[in-house]
Amino acid sequence: MSSATPHRLPLAGVLRLGRPPGIWFKPALSVVAAAAPPNLTLLALGRLDLAMYTMAGSLCALYGHSRPYAARARALAWVVLGMVGGLALSLVAASLTTNAVVLVTVGALMAAVQKVLCDATRIGPPAHVIPTFVTSAALFAPQTLGQVPAHTGLALAAGAWAWLVGMAPGLLRPYGPERRATAQALNAAAAYAATRGTGEGRARARAAAAAAVQAAWQSLLSARVDPTRRSLERFVVRAEVALAAPADTDPGALRTWARALRGTGRVPRADLPVEADAELLGVDAELALPHRPLWRGLGPLAPIAARTALGCALAGYASLALGVGRPYWALVTAASLYQANLTLTWSRGVQRVVGNLVGVLVFAVIAPLAHLHPAALVLCCLAFNFGAEALIGRNYWLGSICVTPMALLITEFARTQDAGELITDRVADTLVGALVGFVAAAAVTNRRAGDRIEHALGAVEKAREHAARLLAEPQPAPRALESARRALAAALADLRATTDAASGEWWQRALPQERVVLAERSGHRTLAATARRQGLHSWAGQGTAQTTATTEDVRP
Numbered sequence: 001m002s003s004a005t006p007h008r009l010p011l012a013g014v015l016r017l018g019r020p021p022g023i024w025f026k027p028a029l030s031v032v033a034a035a036a037p038p039n040l041t042l043l044a045l046g047r048l049d050l051a052m053y054t055m056a057g058s059l060c061a062l063y064g065h066s067r068p069y070a071a072r073a074r075a076l077a078w079v080v081l082g083m084v085g086g087l088a089l090s091l092v093a094a095s096l097t098t099n100a101v102v103l104v105t106v107g108a109l110m111a112a113v114q115k116v117l118c119d120a121t122r123i124g125p126p127a128h129v130i131p132t133f134v135t136s137a138a139l140f141a142p143q144t145l146g147q148v149p150a151h152t153g154l155a156l157a158a159g160a161w162a163w164l165v166g167m168a169p170g171l172l173r174p175y176g177p178e179r180r181a182t183a184q185a186l187n188a189a190a191a192y193a194a195t196r197g198t199g200e201g202r203a204r205a206r207a208a209a210a211a212a213v214q215a216a217w218q219s220l221l222s223a224r225v226d227p228t229r230r231s232l233e234r235f236v237v238r239a240e241v242a243l244a245a246p247a248d249t250d251p252g253a254l255r256t257w258a259r260a261l262r263g264t265g266r267v268p269r270a271d272l273p274v275e276a277d278a279e280l281l282g283v284d285a286e287l288a289l290p291h292r293p294l295w296r297g298l299g300p301l302a303p304i305a306a307r308t309a310l311g312c313a314l315a316g317y318a319s320l321a322l323g324v325g326r327p328y329w330a331l332v333t334a335a336s337l338y339q340a341n342l343t344l345t346w347s348r349g350v351q352r353v354v355g356n357l358v359g360v361l362v363f364a365v366i367a368p369l370a371h372l373h374p375a376a377l378v379l380c381c382l383a384f385n386f387g388a389e390a391l392i393g394r395n396y397w398l399g400s401i402c403v404t405p406m407a408l409l410i411t412e413f414a415r416t417q418d419a420g421e422l423i424t425d426r427v428a429d430t431l432v433g434a435l436v437g438f439v440a441a442a443a444v445t446n447r448r449a450g451d452r453i454e455h456a457l458g459a460v461e462k463a464r465e466h467a468a469r470l471l472a473e474p475q476p477a478p479r480a481l482e483s484a485r486r487a488l489a490a491a492l493a494d495l496r497a498t499t500d501a502a503s504g505e506w507w508q509r510a511l512p513q514e515r516v517v518l519a520e521r522s523g524h525r526t527l528a529a530t531a532r533r534q535g536l537h538s539w540a541g542q543g544t545a546q547t548t549a550t551t552e553d554v555r556p
Contacts, residue, residue, distance in 0.1 A: 014347045015354060021393040022180065022262075026065045026169070028389035032382050034061035034162040038154075039378045048374055051413040052141065053151045056087050056134045057158025061165050062126055062389065068177045068223035069170035075123060076166050080159035082117070086110060086131050088152045090138035095145045104316030104327055107136040111335040112309035116301045125392075132312075132335045133407070136328035175228050175267065181219035182232045182239075183258040188212035189242035190254035206243065206524075210493045213239050217486075231267050240489065244528045303444060308338050311440030315433040324428050325421075326411075333433025338441060345441045348396060349434045355400020356430040360423045363405035367419040370409055381409050453512065456495040460519045463488040464526045471529055485530040492523045 038054035063079045064072040093106050114128040114135070143151075169176065188209040195202045216236045223229050235257055242249040260268050311334040319330035333356075337349045370380045384406035392399020408422050467484040470476040499516050 011350070014350045015395060015397055017394045017398065019394070020390075022184075023065055024390055024393045027062050028386045030061040030065070030162075030165050031059065031385050031389060034058040034158070034165045035385060036382055037161065038158045039381070043374055043378050048378070049414040050151070050154060051378075052137065052410065053087070053154040054158040055410060056083055056138075056155040057160070058162050059083070059130050059134065060159050061162035062130065063123060064166055066124060066177055066181070066219070068219055069167060069174060070224050071222035072170075072177070073163075073167060075121075076163045078121075079123065080156070080163055082114075083131055083134060084152055084156045084159055086114065086135040087138050087155050088148060090135040091141070091143050091148045091151060092145070094139050094141055094143040095148060100140075100320050100327060101317065103139045104320065104331060105313055107132075107139050107328060107331050108309050108313035108316060110135050111312045111331065112305045115308045115335065115338060116305045119301055119304065129332070129336045133332050136331050136335075140326065140328055173264070175223075175232075178219050178223050178229065178232050179261045179267070181216040182235050183261040185209075185212040185216035185236055185239040186254045186258040186261070189239035189249070190251035190258070193242045193246040193249040193254070194251040195246075203520075207493075207496045209239070209243055210489065210496065213243065214490060214493045228267050232261075235261065235268075243489075244524070244530070304338060307441045307444045308335060310444060311335075311338070311437040314440055315436040318432045318436050319429050322428060322432065324425050324432070326425050326429060329407075329426060329429035330433035330436070333430050334437030334440070337434065337437045342441055346438060349438050351395065351397035352400060353430060353434050355397035356404045357427065358397075359401045359404025360408075360426050362401060363408045363426075364419060364423060366405055367408075370412070371416055377409060377412060381406055384409070452498050453495075453516070456491070456498040457512070457515060457519055460488070460491045460495050460523050463491040464519075464523050467526050467530055471526075471533055476533070481530060481533065485527060488523055488527055488530075492520060492527075495519065 035055060035058035038058060039048075039051055042048050042051050042054065057080065060076060060079045060083055064075045067075055089110065090106075093103060097103065111128065111132045114131045118128040118131075188205075189212070192202070192205040192209040195205045213236060216239070220229055220233055220236065238254065238257070242251075242254060257268060312331045315330040315334035316327040319327035324330070333352060336352055337345050339345045339348050366380060370377045384402045387402035388399045388406060391402060404426065408426060411417060411422065463484070467481075467488050470481050470484050495516065
C-alpha cells in the first residue's frame with residue numbers, strides 16, 4: 001500500500017530566464033495594434049474614462065497566434081464573445097449591488113468558470129488571466145443598468161477590431177502557423193535523434209518531441225485541406241518516424257527542412273514511399289471522426305475549479321478585511337497562480353510576487369511622466385502592453401514587471417490618482433492574493449491526479465495491444481495500421497503529460513513510476529515495429545536532396 005508523500009517547494013530555477021518564443025513579437029505587436037486606435041480615439045474625444053471597456057475587447061488580440069487562420073477565426077470570435085459576455089455580467093452585478101463581499105464572491109465564481117473553460121478548450125496563453133482581470137475590475141466600476149449596453153457595445157466594437165488585427169497576417173502568409181508548428185516538430189525530433197545516449201535527458205527529449213509532433217498534427221487537422229497542407233503533413237510524418245527510428249534518422253536533414261519551412265519561400269514537398277502514403281489516409285480518417293463534446297473534458301478540471309473559486313474568494317475577503325480599496329487585485333493575483341499542479345502553482349506565485357514588486361517600482365518611476373498629459377498616459381500603456389508580451393515568454397516574472405505598471409496606469413484613465421496609494425494597495429493585494437491563493441491550492445488537493453494516470457496507462461495498453469494485433473496479421477490494412485499507430489502515439493503523449501502534471505501534486509498516493517516507464521518503453525517499441533512494417537523505417541534517414549529538389553507551387 002503506497003503512502004502519501006509531500007514534495008519540496010522549488011526555488012532554484014524559478015526565476016531563470018528562458019529563450020523567448022519564436023513568435024513573441026506577434027502578440028506584442030497585435031495587442032498594440034488592437035489597443036492604439038480605440039485609445040487614441042477616446043483621447044481625441046476627451047473620454048479616456050471609457051478606455052477600460054475598449055481595453056476589454058482589445059486584449060482579445062493576445063489569443064490564437066499559434067492556430068491556423070481558419071481555426072483562429074473561430075477561436076478569436078469565441079474569445080471576444082466570452083470576454084464581452086463576462087464583462088456584461090460583471091457590469092450588471094456592479095449596477096445591482098455595491099456590497100463588496102457579494103461582488104468578490106461573484107468574481108471568484110466567474111474566475112473559476114473562466115479557468116475551467118480556458119483549460120478545457122486549450123485556448124493557450126494568456127488563458128483565463130485576462131478575462132478574470134477585466135471582469136473583476138468591472139465588478140467594482142461605478143455602473144447603472146442603463147449604461148451597461150453602451151459599455152458592452154464599446155467592448156464588442158474593440159473586440160471586432162482585435163479580431164481583424166489577429167486575422168490580418170493571414171493575408172501575407174496564410175500558412176504561417178502550420179509551417180511553424182511543423183518546423184517545431186522537425187526540430188524537436190532532430191534534437192531527440194541527436195541524443196544518442198540514454199537516461200533522463202533522452203527521455204525528456206523524446207517527450208518534448210512527441211508533444212511537438214502532436215501539436216503539429218493538431219494544427220494541421222484544424223487547417224483547410226489543400227496541396228500545401230498535404231506537403232506539411234508529410235514532414236510531420238518525417239518527425240514521427242524519427243521518434244520511432246531515431247538511430248536511422250539524420251538530424252541535420254530534419255533541421256534543414258525546418259529552416260526551409262520557417263522561411264518565406266515555397267513549401268518543400270517530401271515524397272512518401274508507396275507503403276507510407278497510408279499516413280494521409282489516416283489523417284483523413286481522423287478528420288472524419290466526431291469531435292469530443294467540451295463537457296467531456298470538464299470532469300478532471302473540477303479540483304482546479306474548486307481551488308480557483310476558493311482561493312480567489314478568500315483572497316478578496318482578506319483584502320477587504322485589511323481595508324485595501326481594490327480587492328479585485330488580490331482576486332486576480334490568486335487566479336493567476338493556478339497551474340496544472342501545486343508545484344507549478346508555487347513557482348508561479350514566486351514569479352508573480354517578484355514581478356509585481358519590481359513592477360510597482362517601475363510605476364513609481366514612470367508615473368510622473370504619465371501624469372504630464374493624457375497622451376503620455378496612453379503611450380505609456382501601449383509601451384507596457386508591448387513589453388509585457390515581449391518579455392513574458394522568457395519568464396512570467398519578467399513580463400509581470402510590465403503588466404503591473406500597465407494595470408496601475410489603466411486605473412488612471414478615469415482620473416489621476418495618488419501614486420503612493422496605488423503602490424501600497426498593489427503591494428498589499430499581491431502579497432495577500434499570493435499567500436491566500438497558495439494556501440487554498442494546498443488545501444484543495446487533486447486526488448484525481450493518480451486516477452488519471454491509471455486511465456492513461458489503460459489507454460496506452462489498449463492502443464498498444466490493438467497495434468500489436470494488427471502487426472501479427474499477414475497483410476494488415478494500411479489505413480487500420482496507420483490509425484493504430486497514431487492512436488498509440490497520442491496515448492503515449494497523453495500519458496507523459498498526465499504523469500508530469502501528477503508528479504507536481506502534493507499529499508497523494510505514490511505514483512506508479514515503474515509502470516509508466518515500462519508502458520512507455522513497450523509502447524515505443526510497438527511504434528517502431530509499425531514504422532518498419534509500413535516501410536517508414538528505412539526511409540527515415542534519407543537526405544535532403546530529393547525533398548528540396550521538388551516544391552509545391554504554392555506561396556506561403
